[in-house]
Amino acid sequence: MALRPCVVVHYHEISLKGGTRPLFLRQLLRNLETATVDLGPRRIRQLTGRIVLALPDETNADEVTARVTRVFGVANCALGYQVPSQVDAMESAVERVIEGRRFETFRISARRAFKTYPLTSVELNRRLGAFVQRLRPVRVDLHGAELDIHVEVLPAETFVYADRRPGPGGLPVGASGTVAALLSGGIDSPVAAWRMMKRGCRAILVHFHSVPYLPPTSQAKARALAERLTAWQYRARLYLVAFGEIQREIVLTVPAPARVVVYRRMMLRIAEKLARQSGALALVTGESLGQVASQTLANLSRIDEAATMPVLRPLIGMDKLEITAEAERLGTFEISIEPDADCCTLFVPKHPATRMTETEVRAAESRLDVARLIEMGLSSVEMATFEFPVEADGSSPG
Numbered sequence: 001m002a003l004r005p006c007v008v009v010h011y012h013e014i015s016l017k018g019g020t021r022p023l024f025l026r027q028l029l030r031n032l033e034t035a036t037v038d039l040g041p042r043r044i045r046q047l048t049g050r051i052v053l054a055l056p057d058e059t060n061a062d063e064v065t066a067r068v069t070r071v072f073g074v075a076n077c078a079l080g081y082q083v084p085s086q087v088d089a090m091e092s093a094v095e096r097v098i099e100g101r102r103f104e105t106f107r108i109s110a111r112r113a114f115k116t117y118p119l120t121s122v123e124l125n126r127r128l129g130a131f132v133q134r135l136r137p138v139r140v141d142l143h144g145a146e147l148d149i150h151v152e153v154l155p156a157e158t159f160v161y162a163d164r165r166p167g168p169g170g171l172p173v174g175a176s177g178t179v180a181a182l183l184s185g186g187i188d189s190p191v192a193a194w195r196m197m198k199r200g201c202r203a204i205l206v207h208f209h210s211v212p213y214l215p216p217t218s219q220a221k222a223r224a225l226a227e228r229l230t231a232w233q234y235r236a237r238l239y240l241v242a243f244g245e246i247q248r249e250i251v252l253t254v255p256a257p258a259r260v261v262v263y264r265r266m267m268l269r270i271a272e273k274l275a276r277q278s279g280a281l282a283l284v285t286g287e288s289l290g291q292v293a294s295q296t297l298a299n300l301s302r303i304d305e306a307a308t309m310p311v312l313r314p315l316i317g318m319d320k321l322e323i324t325a326e327a328e329r330l331g332t333f334e335i336s337i338e339p340d341a342d343c344c345t346l347f348v349p350k351h352p353a354t355r356m357t358e359t360e361v362r363a364a365e366s367r368l369d370v371a372r373l374i375e376m377g378l379s380s381v382e383m384a385t386f387e388f389p390v391e392a393d394g395s396s397p398g
Contacts, residue, residue, distance in 0.1 A: 003081040003096055005058045007065050008152070008159050009051040012075035013171060025051075027172040027200075028073040034234045035067045038389055047154065048113055054082065069165050070231060072198050073172035078150070080161025085117065085153055090124075091131045093160035097149055098132065105141035106132060110151040117153055124151060168198060173233045176200030179312065180275035181284040182267060183207045183238070185221035188286030188315055188323050190229060190332040195314040196284050197233050204237045204278050205229070206271045210244035217339075223384060224335045230386040239274050242380035243267070246373050256349035258364040260294045261356050265306035269370070270377040272307050282310040288323065289316050298355040305358065 009032065014024045025046060032044055032051065042064065043054040053068070055061055061079050068077045081096060083089035094108075110124035119127070128151060129140055152159045181193035183205040193203045207222035219240055226238040246266060254262050271283055287295045294303070304311050315323055327333035353360070 003083060003093055005055045005061050006080060006082045006159065007053040007055070007061070007068055007077055008080050008161055009053065009068060009077045009167075010049070010075045011051070011073055013169060014073055015049070024073070024172060024175050024200075027175040028071070031071050031073070031172050031174070031234070032068065034388070035071050036064050039064050039067070050152070050159075052082070052159065065165065069167050071172070072168050072170040072200070072232065073175075074167030075169055076164045076166050078161040078164045080150075080159050083158050083160065085156065085158045087119070087124075087127060090128060090151060090153075090158055090160060093158070094128055094131060094149055094151075095135065097160055097162050098136065098147070101147060103136075103146040104138055105145045106138055106147040106149060107140060107142050107145040108132070108149050108151060110153065112153045114153075114155050117155075124153070168232075170198035171200030173197050173200060174202050178202045178204065178278060178280040179282045179284045180204050180206055180271050180278065180280040182271055182286070183222055183225060184286070185218045185225070185336065185338075186286070187320075187327045187333060187336040188288065188291075190225045190286075190336065191323055191326050191330060192284055192286035192314050193229055194232060194326075194330055194332075196312065197229070199314075202233055202235075203229070203284065204239065204275070204280060206239045206241060206274055208241045208243040208267055208270075210247065211242060213244035213248070221335060221338060225332055226384070226386050228330070228332050228335065230388050234388040236386040237278070238384045238386065240382045240384065241270055241274075241377050243377065246377055249373065250368065253367050254364045257351060257353035258356060258360065259349055260352040261299050261302050261361060262364055262368075264294055264303045265361070265365070266370075266373060266377070268303060268307045268311065269374050272309055273374065273378055274381070275309065280309075282312050283307060284312045284314065286315055286323075287313050288318055288320070291320065293352040293354050296354045298357075299353070302356050302358065302361045305361070 014021060017024055029044055029046060036042060039060040041056055045052050053064060065077060065079045068074055081093040083093045108125045108128045110121045112121055147162055149162050176199055179196050179201045181203040183189050183193060196203055205226050209218050222238060226236050230236045247263060250259055250262050268283060275283060289295060327336060
């Protein structure tokens with residue numbers, strides 16, 4: 001019997017939605033299409049409680065499955081086989097699933113999506129389990145089996161698979177709107193942007209650099225990080241903002257202890273302009289409470305006052321070890337720790353203020369032409385675009 005390979009996709013959080021569930025599912029279907037578009041023909045279908053990517057053969061099956069595990073909204077997925085809902089067809093699929101595997105214990109996990117099927121789930125488990133034992137000298141273990149064979153029975157078709165792989169969970173990118181994420185060359189900000197993508201947001205990326213006062217290494221890192229993040233949202237825009245001259249003017253005017261807070265306020269003002277031009281509804285930063293002098297609660301409050309749209313900080317309650325571990329899982333850590341010099345290291349005072357008041361900030365900025373500095377930053381912007389998939393050498397078109 002011919003077995004049709006497929007990737008079976010399950011979602012979790014989306015299933016908890018009420019009337020908006022169709023919106024989230026449509027976005028998930030679009031993202032699955034985009035994530036696998038270059039891997040040859042496949043048909044994507046939404047079925048009850050699952051999505052199935054039907055493949056013509058197994059040529060790119062492993063790569064399709066790997067791509068699906070990086071699509072936000074996916075709880076888990078598995079490479080399996082689609083067969084008619086007949087026991088002999090299920091047995092053929094089970095035989096193919098165990099082919100070439102070495103295992104001593106197994107279990108069959110059969111589920112019926114409709115209750116009028118002539119065999120119950122328990123009866124299917126027994127029938128298919130006995131079939132496996134006729135093929136192999138193995139035993140059933142319902143609690144710690146080395147191999148768990150899943151059988152999902154629908155009215156017209158059945159899906160058989162093992163090796164269920166976890167997805168990232170969350171919500172499909174694009175379902176929750178757009179945010180503007182400030183992207184430094186450090187460890188924290190890429191993780192913050194990724195976390196917002198996991199909540200269904202598409203992120204435009206804004207990087208502040210200090211060329212010509214510093215070499216362009218931070219721009220190169222920002223591009224590399226943007227490429228890595230593009231694998232999770234498929235398209236990205238990176239805005240590169242020259243900030244060195246703005247910093248120089250702040251240094252000439254603002255008392256040293258206040259400069260870091262004033263820098264951050266100027267960054268938010270410029271990023272907000274770019275956000276509004278792009279239709280973004282919020283700003284995102286990688287700040288964590290108390291991590292450095294500018295990230296005390298008092299200073300964060302002063303920084304937020306410069307923006308008129310929400311400032312989201314998905315890492316606010318995490319410590320550096322937790323953020324670093326997530327960066328390593330994401331694959332941005334090695335890029336972030338490459339040596340560079342960015343605007344955060346230029347003109348930074350030795351003893352920055354940790355608890356600035358609103359009056360102190362107002363006084364510090366009173367002699368600055370804030371509007372002119374904002375326009376200076378906006379006029380310097382260069383934009384780079386990234387599309388998924390990246391090229392074989394790791395680069396991305398655009």
